[in-house]
Structure formats: C-alpha cells, structure tokens
Amino acid sequence: MTLAYRFATTFFFLLFKIFFRLKIDGIEKVPQKGGVIVASNHASHLDPLVIGSAIRKRQATFMAKRGLFKIPFIGAFVKTFSFPVDRGAPQPSTIKEAVRRLKNGELIVMFPEGGRSRDGSLLDAKRGAGMIAAMSKAVIVPAFIDGADKALPAGARYIKLSNIKIFFGNPIETKGTETGKDFQEKIGSDIMKEIKNLKLKVENTPL
Secondary structure, eight states: OOHHHHHHHHHHHHHHHHHHOOEEEOGGGSOSSSOEEEEEOOOSTTHHHHHHHHTTTSOEEEEEEGGGGGSTTHHHHHHHHEEEEOSSSOOHHHHHHHHHHHHTTOEEEEOTTSSOOSSSOOOOOOHHHHHHHHHHOOEEEEEEEESHHHHSOTTOSSOOOOOOEEEEOOOBOOOSSOOSHHHHHHHHHHHHHHHHHHHHHHHTSOO
16 A cells, blocks of 8 residues: 555545544455455545545555546546546446456446436446456445535535445455356446445434
8 A cells, every 4th residue: 555545545534534424334344455346326526535535444446537637636636546437438448457457456446327426316337347347256345425425416516514424235246257248237236236225224324
C-alpha cells in the first residue's frame, strides 16, 4: 500500500466518521489478499471515497469513467488510484486490464450498474461486471452504501450532512470453467440480488 493511499483513506475515514457518522458493517468479509471485486451500488460521487475509507487496510483500484481523467487536478488524483473505463461500452482493453489486475491479486471496486442512479434506486447490472468476474474467477464482495446520495445526490453542487452506512455482503464465488454470455449475465444478476438484500438489511438496521 502506498503512503499516499494510506494518508488519503485515513483522512477521508476520519472525515466521514466525524461529519457523517459513518457506519461500516461486514468489513471482515472482504478478503485481505488475492484478487477481489467489490461491487457496490452507485448514487453519489462520494461512493468511491466511502468504499476506500471503509476498506482502507487494503489498497483498492477503482474503475472510473474516462471523462474524470481529463478534469484538471481531479484527473491527476483519480489517475493515482484508478484506470479509465468507457461507461457506455467498456473496451476489450479495459476488460483485459481489469482481469490482469485481478489475477495479479489486486482489489478492484466496480459499480455494476454502469453509472450513478439519479434517484437512488437500484438498476440492472451491465454486462461488464459479470464479464470481468467470469474471466478472472475473482471473488466478488457485494456492498451497499446508504446515505451518500442524500449527502451529495446527482446534480447537487453542495454537500449536505447525512448519516452514511456501508454494508458488505457474503463473498460470491466464480470458480469453474464457465465464461459464456449467459454465465456473465447470471453473475451480474446475482450481484444485484445480493446488493438488494443488503439494502433491505441497511434499512432495517438502526444507526
């Protein structure tokens, strides 16, 4: 883990704890070594920071939309911890890069819905997440973030104080020989099913 990553995640962890009463549940379900995909819902620009803060004891790599890399200052920061992806249709080179990193034992954070939900509702998974999981055979850990969409919803200019929770679910195994389209779509469906279950758990768990 790089010093810059450790510093950044510790800083944001303290910030979220102090101002947003960050609650983390199930972090022990995230393996501390080996290729891992953390697959989360996505409704706020704060989501990557929340996930990075929650799993700060292990360095994560994020798949970020290509446009972010072109923004002055922000682009340099994003480039440090991420690699670009075309949100509409991931390129073969992007898929190969994600699979390569996972097989090398990295932890990659993905948002299987393919983009932010405008109203916080869960969307169907895009094929990319299932494709990467099927090809890499990496363990998938589902996650659900609650409250970040209230703190910084899509289109908002300012951050509001709101309690934020993130719950991690049981790992999903992808071992085997299957890699076809049907299997990829099944993985995507299974991921979203587990995220929906976590959403229900979050809604029924008091702060």
